[in-house]
Amino acid sequence: MESYLFPFDGLLCMLLGISFTLWFTLLLIFIIVPAVFGVSFGIRRLYMKSLLKIFEWATLRMERGAREKNQQLYKPYSNGIIAKELVSLEQEIQEVRRSGIPAPEPEFDMSDIFSFCRRGVESIVDDEVTKRFTAEELESWNLLTRSNYNFHHISTRLTVLWGVGVLVRYAILLPLRVTLAFTGVGLLVVLTSLIGLLPNGWVKSSLSEKAHLMCYRICVRALTAIITYHDSENKPKNGGICVANHTSPIDVIILASDGCYAMVGQVHGGLMGVIQRAMLKACPHIWFERSEVKDRHLVAKRLSDHVADKTKLPILIFPEGTCINNTSVMMFKKGSFEIGCTVYPVAIKYDPRFGDAFWNSSKFGMVNYLLHMMSSWGVVCSVWYLPPMRREEGEDAVQFANRVKAAIARKGGLADLLWDGGLKREKVKKVFKEEQQKMYSKVLVGVSEDSHGSEVVRGSEDSHGSEVVRGSEDLHGSEVVRGSEDSHRSGGRHCYAAWRAGALEEPGRTFILN
Amino acid sequence: MGSRASSLLREEDIEEIKKETGFSHSQITRLYSRFHSLDKGENGALSREDFQRIPELAINPLGDRIINAFFPEGEDQVNFRGFMRTLAHFRPVEDNEKNKDPNSGEPLNSRNNKLLFAFRLYDLDRDDKISRDELLQVLRMMVGVNISDEQLGSIADRTIQEADTNGDMSISFSEFIKVLEKVDVEQKMSIRFLH
Numbered sequence: 001m002e003s004y005l006f007p008f009d010g011l012l013c014m015l016l017g018i019s020f021t022l023w024f025t026l027l028l029i030f031i032i033v034p035a036v037f038g039v040s041f042g043i044r045r046l047y048m049k050s051l052l053k054i055f056e057w058a059t060l061r062m063e064r065g066a067r068e069k070n071q072q073l074y075k076p077y078s079n080g081i082i083a084k085e086l087v088s089l090e091q092e093i094q095e096v097r098r099s100g101i102p103a104p105e106p107e108f109d110m111s112d113i114f115s116f117c118r119r120g121v122e123s124i125v126d127d128e129v130t131k132r133f134t135a136e137e138l139e140s141w142n143l144l145t146r147s148n149y150n151f152h153h154i155s156t157r158l159t160v161l162w163g164v165g166v167l168v169r170y171a172i173l174l175p176l177r178v179t180l181a182f183t184g185v186g187l188l189v190v191l192t193s194l195i196g197l198l199p200n201g202w203v204k205s206s207l208s209e210k211a212h213l214m215c216y217r218i219c220v221r222a223l224t225a226i227i228t229y230h231d232s233e234n235k236p237k238n239g240g241i242c243v244a245n246h247t248s249p250i251d252v253i254i255l256a257s258d259g260c261y262a263m264v265g266q267v268h269g270g271l272m273g274v275i276q277r278a279m280l281k282a283c284p285h286i287w288f289e290r291s292e293v294k295d296r297h298l299v300a301k302r303l304s305d306h307v308a309d310k311t312k313l314p315i316l317i318f319p320e321g322t323c324i325n326n327t328s329v330m331m332f333k334k335g336s337f338e339i340g341c342t343v344y345p346v347a348i349k350y351d352p353r354f355g356d357a358f359w360n361s362s363k364f365g366m367v368n369y370l371l372h373m374m375s376s377w378g379v380v381c382s383v384w385y386l387p388p389m390r391r392e393e394g395e396d397a398v399q400f401a402n403r404v405k406a407a408i409a410r411k412g413g414l415a416d417l418l419w420d421g422g423l424k425r426e427k428v429k430k431v432f433k434e435e436q437q438k439m440y441s442k443v444l445v446g447v448s449e450d451s452h453g454s455e456v457v458r459g460s461e462d463s464h465g466s467e468v469v470r471g472s473e474d475l476h477g478s479e480v481v482r483g484s485e486d487s488h489r490s491g492g493r494h495c496y497a498a499w500r501a502g503a504l505e506e507p508g509r510t511f512i513l514n
Numbered sequence: 515m516g517s518r519a520s521s522l523l524r525e526e527d528i529e530e531i532k533k534e535t536g537f538s539h540s541q542i543t544r545l546y547s548r549f550h551s552l553d554k555g556e557n558g559a560l561s562r563e564d565f566q567r568i569p570e571l572a573i574n575p576l577g578d579r580i581i582n583a584f585f586p587e588g589e590d591q592v593n594f595r596g597f598m599r600t601l602a603h604f605r606p607v608e609d610n611e612k613n614k615d616p617n618s619g620e621p622l623n624s625r626n627n628k629l630l631f632a633f634r635l636y637d638l639d640r641d642d643k644i645s646r647d648e649l650l651q652v653l654r655m656m657v658g659v660n661i662s663d664e665q666l667g668s669i670a671d672r673t674i675q676e677a678d679t680n681g682d683m684s685i686s687f688s689e690f691i692k693v694l695e696k697v698d699v700e701q702k703m704s705i706r707f708l709h
Contacts, residue, residue, distance in 0.1 A: 081541070081544050081545065081548065081707065081708060082705050082706055082707050082708060083706040083708060084706075108653070108669045108672075108673055110636075110673065110677070110690070110693055110694060111694055111697045111699075111702065112656070113576065113632055113635055113636070113652070113656075114632060114697075114699070114702040114703050115702065116574060116575060116576045116580075116656070117576060117580060117631075117632060117635060117703065118604065118702060118703055118704075118705060119570075119574060120571055120574045120576060120577055120580035121580060121601065121604055121705060122705055123568055123570035123571045123574070124552075124565065124568060124571060124580075124601075125545065125548060125601065125705065125707075126548070127568050127569065127570045127571070128570065129568070129569045129570065130551070130552070130567065130568055130569075131551070134551060419569060423569050427566075427567075427572065428569040428572045428573055432573040433572070433573045433574070433575060433577075433658075434658055434659075435573075436573055436574065436575050437575050437656065437657050437658025437659075437660060438658065438660050440575065440656050440657055441657040441658065441660035441661050442660075444657065444661070444669075445660075445661060445665070
């Protein structure tokens with residue numbers, strides 16, 4: 001019996017060996033070598049176009065299926081559930097009063113409550129903030145179960161297609177990508193350690209650049225990322241800071257595969273720590289110890305020192321401090337805008353049709369997220385390099401940060417919000433409620449309140465303790481308030497107070513790595 | 515990562531909610547998706563914490579009162595039916611509604627019911643009267659620390675004086691309606707839901 005197995009055994013081994021070698025050679029030729037030299041065969045774009053056609057077909061079939069059953073297809077509220085008034089709360093309450101002139105005695109109207117009430121319920125139905133922390137809902141289906149809300153409309157043909165999709169993604173794409181990822185990271189560690197042995201000089205920095213770019217390009221292929229870079233003439237230069245909107249850790253790979261940056265982040269342990277230490281050997285990055293992160297002045301000093309040295313690479317920072325779901329840009333922490341150097345804004349927009357790149361860090365861990373990314377179809381995104389900006393005369397860090405944020409939001413087609421991304425995990429500060437109350441009191445009692453107003457505010461600060469105290473020096477910035485009310489955006493009716501929070505924020509305690 | 519919200523809502527449920535509240539099919543599915551995204555515990559019901567997680571609601575001075583309006587007496591959880599029933603108060607009043615089934619009772623979004631909703635925001639102990647104390651408490655919520663006790667007290671007194679017709683030093687629902695008869699309640703207490 002056993003003698004029959006031996007020839008088959010040998011044959012099997014030979015076949016396995018051949019297919020493995022073949023596979024690896026193909027990998028080398030089509031993916032790694034182009035990555036090394038920075039050229040592309042265009043395979044990924046072809047892949048993207050064909051996938052798009054398949055998705056459209058799938059959506060049409062689902063719609064047909066739904067129509068046959070006489071049911072309606074669930075369409076996400078991409079245009080919003082409700083239409084909100086554009087009048088501010090203050091104006092609305094004033095309208096109720098018969099004249100605009102403040103009465104000698106405070107006039108309270110029982111109908112004032114209607115405005116507060118309606119706005120409260122409007123925010124329950126649709127608010128600007130909570131929807132930024134979950135994945136965007138899509139109109140079309142991209143053959144991933146995780147994004148399908150209409151799966152009871154799927155016909156047999158679609159199910160088969162979906163099955164084939166699963167097979168392709170998990171059996172072919174995932175192992176391929178994992179191999180590439182390991183290759184990329186491994187090469188990065190090895191090469192940067194080797195380069196670290198060289199003496200500092202032109203050779204070292206040029207080699208380090210090439211090594212970094214090459215490894216990041218391999219990683220880009222590991223994610224099957226199809227990136228379109230726009231306006232490359234505005235690419236960040238030495239001695240500047242590059243700021244971008246943050247959607248996922250992949251942002252780093254996307255930007256770093258097109259240019260060399262000095263990374264900023266917390267020192268991690270484990271594999272991440274190994275990579276960080278290796279990278280540090282080849283060129284200067286800025287890694288902070290956990291304890292140093294809280295020290296605002298230390299952070300600012302290290303950043304300014306780095307920026308002052310023109311031989312060092314531009315710093316890459318994500319001022320939002322946390323991952324947002326790529327439909328909006330949230331408040332930029334002012335820390336990086338205080339340094340006083342040129343800021344190079346970059347806008348990153350992911351195409352949601354291929355898979356959602358947003359990392360919901362409160363739900364999924366990093367490894368889980370990476371596996372999820374590698375087992376989806378791919379990542380398609382656009383990167384816009386905006387012209388450099390400098391802080392202008394008479395502009396403080398917060399105003400500058402908001403100006404940069406507005407430019408990025410406009411270019412990327414994202415909503416510009418004044419809310420803090422930290423609201424993902426934390427409760428909103430009481431200060432903003434107090435702002436609302438103060439506004440209403442003013443309307444009620446009239447302008448005469450002003451002379452008492454500031455004392456009352458100060459009094460309220462002391463009694464409310466730490467949250468307000470931290471920012472108390474900025475709370476009185478009257479120009480800041482006036483500026484904010486003029487620079488209102490449509491989403492920010494209540495948010496002018498939140499805008500001032502920019503002045504109250506702590507330094508970006510999370511840089512890239514959450 | 516993407517909600518299965520619409521699949522958990524059955525067609526029969528949607529029809530019942532449609533009849534009770536007057537929302538359209540697509541509005542109900544979208545509001546269900548919203549309900550589901552607010553429901554962090556994924557147990558099919560919202561608690562007070564789920565509401566307080568909405569920043570715009572948390573900074574609303576009357577936020578707590580509004581949240582309270584969703585929860586029936588003594589309960590800590592509100593399910594989707596309850597959620598829709600409360601939201602129905604804010605549907606705009608359409609003229610053709612008046613001609614519909616007269617036996618089905620007053621629609622939830624009638625002027626009367628909108629006024630009742632607002633009345634209940636003032637009426638803290640649900641005894642169908644707004645006492646001076648209750649009015650003071652609500653005023654205090656709306657103005658914070660910016661107005662002194664005496665001033666607030668006099669505002670409350672004046673308001674009750676103007677509204678109170680039967681001399682019991684508190685405002686009943688009918689007195690409340692009378693005070694607000696000239697106010698365009700239908701417009702102020704309506705939210706424009708998109709189709």
